[in-house]
Amino acid sequence: MSGLKPEDMPMPDAATPSRPKLVTACVLLIGDEVLSGRTRDANLSYIAKHLNQIGVQVREARVIPDIESVIVDTVNEVRARYDYVFTTGGIGPTHDDITADSIAKAFGVAIGHHPQAMAILEAHYAETGGEFTEARKRMARIPDGATLIANPLSKAPGFQLGNVFVMAGVPMVMQVMLDSLTGRLEGGATMQSRTVSAQIGEGTIAQKLGELQQRHPDIGIGSYPYYRGKTFGTSLVMRGTDPAALDRVADEAAALIRAFGAEPVVGEPG
Amino acid sequence: MSGLKPEDMPMPDAATPSRPKLVTACVLLIGDEVLSGRTRDANLSYIAKHLNQIGVQVREARVIPDIESVIVDTVNEVRARYDYVFTTGGIGPTHDDITADSIAKAFGVAIGHHPQAMAILEAHYAETGGEFTEARKRMARIPDGATLIANPLSKAPGFQLGNVFVMAGVPMVMQVMLDSLTGRLEGGATMQSRTVSAQIGEGTIAQKLGELQQRHPDIGIGSYPYYRGKTFGTSLVMRGTDPAALDRVADEAAALIRAFGAEPVVGEPG
Numbered sequence: 001m002s003g004l005k006p007e008d009m010p011m012p013d014a015a016t017p018s019r020p021k022l023v024t025a026c027v028l029l030i031g032d033e034v035l036s037g038r039t040r041d042a043n044l045s046y047i048a049k050h051l052n053q054i055g056v057q058v059r060e061a062r063v064i065p066d067i068e069s070v071i072v073d074t075v076n077e078v079r080a081r082y083d084y085v086f087t088t089g090g091i092g093p094t095h096d097d098i099t100a101d102s103i104a105k106a107f108g109v110a111i112g113h114h115p116q117a118m119a120i121l122e123a124h125y126a127e128t129g130g131e132f133t134e135a136r137k138r139m140a141r142i143p144d145g146a147t148l149i150a151n152p153l154s155k156a157p158g159f160q161l162g163n164v165f166v167m168a169g170v171p172m173v174m175q176v177m178l179d180s181l182t183g184r185l186e187g188g189a190t191m192q193s194r195t196v197s198a199q200i201g202e203g204t205i206a207q208k209l210g211e212l213q214q215r216h217p218d219i220g221i222g223s224y225p226y227y228r229g230k231t232f233g234t235s236l237v238m239r240g241t242d243p244a245a246l247d248r249v250a251d252e253a254a255a256l257i258r259a260f261g262a263e264p265v266v267g268e269p270g
Numbered sequence: 271m272s273g274l275k276p277e278d279m280p281m282p283d284a285a286t287p288s289r290p291k292l293v294t295a296c297v298l299l300i301g302d303e304v305l306s307g308r309t310r311d312a313n314l315s316y317i318a319k320h321l322n323q324i325g326v327q328v329r330e331a332r333v334i335p336d337i338e339s340v341i342v343d344t345v346n347e348v349r350a351r352y353d354y355v356f357t358t359g360g361i362g363p364t365h366d367d368i369t370a371d372s373i374a375k376a377f378g379v380a381i382g383h384h385p386q387a388m389a390i391l392e393a394h395y396a397e398t399g400g401e402f403t404e405a406r407k408r409m410a411r412i413p414d415g416a417t418l419i420a421n422p423l424s425k426a427p428g429f430q431l432g433n434v435f436v437m438a439g440v441p442m443v444m445q446v447m448l449d450s451l452t453g454r455l456e457g458g459a460t461m462q463s464r465t466v467s468a469q470i471g472e473g474t475i476a477q478k479l480g481e482l483q484q485r486h487p488d489i490g491i492g493s494y495p496y497y498r499g500k501t502f503g504t505s506l507v508m509r510g511t512d513p514a515a516l517d518r519v520a521d522e523a524a525a526l527i528r529a530f531g532a533e534p535v536v537g538e539p540g
Contacts, residue, residue, distance in 0.1 A: 172497070
């Protein structure tokens with residue numbers, strides 16, 4: 001809940017060298033199982049934290065069903081809008097895994113069995129004694145022009161096509177795929193944060209907090225109520241790209257809390 | 271990951287009385303804290319399961335930042351596309367809570383202090399001894415024409431405007447608000463599911479499973495690999511509106527698994 005407006009967002013613009021370049025991303029979680037509530041998504045927060053460490057900011061996420069037309073339209077909309085798009089889900093061997101074909105359709109390219117992906121899977125099943133069935137060969141279907149994303153864990157690769165990175169839905173597989181991408185992504189400024197918490201109500205400090213935000217438009221200040229059994233309070237999260245400015249605003253936030261008679265703690269409430 | 275295509279989806283159409291009416295929803299999770307990875311969303315799966323019980327299917331979810339223009343554009347896009355829209359987050363007393371004002375802007379209506387909301391909050395702070403500050407009065411700002419959504423827990427209400435339902439982001443508050451809506455929502459067919467799991471690889475059964483899906487186009491069959499320490503397997507989830515058809519497909523799925531020498535269990539793996 002930062003106070004950043006679109007017009008305040010630092011843009012990648014050579015004419016404003018004093019503002020750090022922000023690199024943006026959209027995450028698409030593809031799968032009926034997340035929409036039905038069967039599976040609680042575990043990927044978005046991991047991806048968001050990981051990407052921020054390498055200077056890529058997730059600015060939107062969508063959960064969409066396994067319907068080809070929806071995947072095609074959504075991918076084409078968001079790949080034009082963000083620097084990077086990361087998808088999870090739908091690249092397994094079964095009939096309901098339609099992400100690779102949908103991405104090919106979105107880009108208007110053909111799709112077929114990728115020689116390197118076939119070799120990886122063939123070696124894997126030879127080693128484990130499993131049969132390399134037609135269904136498993138589906139996992140080597142990669143859109144023309146895509147480059148593979150390594151999967152050291154279960155072998156079946158993801159792929160990158162343009163600025164779209166297609167990964168598995170199983171969290172531990174997704175995580176090794178994301179790890180392997182670090183060198184391929186060009187990050188910009190890293191968003192850093194400071195958190196100050198206190199046993200005080202949001203409504204008590206809201207007015208002064210709004211004034212603090214107005215004095216520091218380059219720092220996004222979010223206010224998050226928390227409940228811990230019978231105690232409650234507020235965590236203030238300062239986000240921005242300038243560490244010194246963040247420290248200053250965090251100090252001011254702590255002073256603001258003290259002025260209302262509460263004791264600020266650095267970080268999340270204990 | 272069902273095999274349902276848009277053209278297969280039962281549509282609310284009087285000319286096809288044999289197909290049950292599907293009522294659709296989109297969930298908007300509003301908040302920088304979810305996008306930054308600070309907070310792992312706990313609301314989507316709860317909302318999806320709760321709504322399905324009353325015959326409303328979540329077909330899409332989006333996580334968007336606290337930026338007015340993004341909220342306005344997204345709300346206007348999805349309220350035209352789905353029967354219902356449910357938002358969470360951004361209705362507190364601080365400067366970063368901009369959901370109510372953004373919804374008013376999306377609908378092109380004015381916003382002000384709602385008399386009933388003011389009375390509820392005034393009574394609450396009189397009872398608890400808290401000061402009813404200007405900031406706390408912000409929580410009574412409701413777009414013109416909206417009706418309130420009760421909040422028995424922390425009093426500050428949500429609201430409904432048209433087909434958009436605006437709720438709190440704190441899960442336990444969101445949940446009581448959602449509970450209070452049951453009578454106001456007109457549900458259609460309830461999507462039911464059957465789950466059959468076994469210690470067998472997806473790739474082993476994929477071919478036969480695809481054939482099973484083709485024989486039963488009205489039932490969406492999803493295949494989800496799972497890992498439990500050193501064991502792994504597959505959960506098959508059948509979803510549809512006809513309980514008898516679901517039972518038949520679940521029986522066929524169990525038989526399919528047995529034909530490969532594995533033992534199916536009803537439900538998620540133990």
